[in-house]
Amino acid sequence: MSLEVVVYVLTALAAVVVVLTRLRLRRDEGAGRHQVGSGLLLLHTACGVLALAGWVTFLVTDEDLSWNGLVGIVALGFWWLTVLAGLLLLLRWLPSRGRHASGAVEDSWSDGPGLSVLAHVGLLVGVLVFTYAYLTSAV
Secondary structure (H helix, E strand, O other), X not given: OOHHHHHHHHHHHHHHHHHHHHHXXXXXXXXXXXXXXXXXXXXXXXXXXXXXXXXXXXXXXXXOOOOHHHHHHHHHHHHHHHHHHHHHHHHHHOOOOOOOOXXXXXXXXXXXXXXXXXXXXXXXXHHHHHHHXXXXXXX
């Protein structure tokens, strides 16, 4: 399988991560041990949407266009911001200590942080692949 095909598949999976994270954490209903600010979720969603729009534009337009490379690098910047916000969202699963600590809140999506960790570490790997593909002109 060529790197270009891998990039297209990972792009679709990255879109799923952005959308499902937004759906899972809407209205402070997300699972975890701590509440995360709505600003962090907004950053994750906004950067993810901008990254996806820019990255898809970069992938489907002619590489000979003068602005195509700029769109790709800007999209990569937004992907890296999305990854950072996503990894910070995982902080909601850190254990609580102390007399007034509360247990983890569960939801119907999964038991524990497994799905969130898989999604956001997978997004990190995907963005590493995107960056490598961009730097080596594979896409």
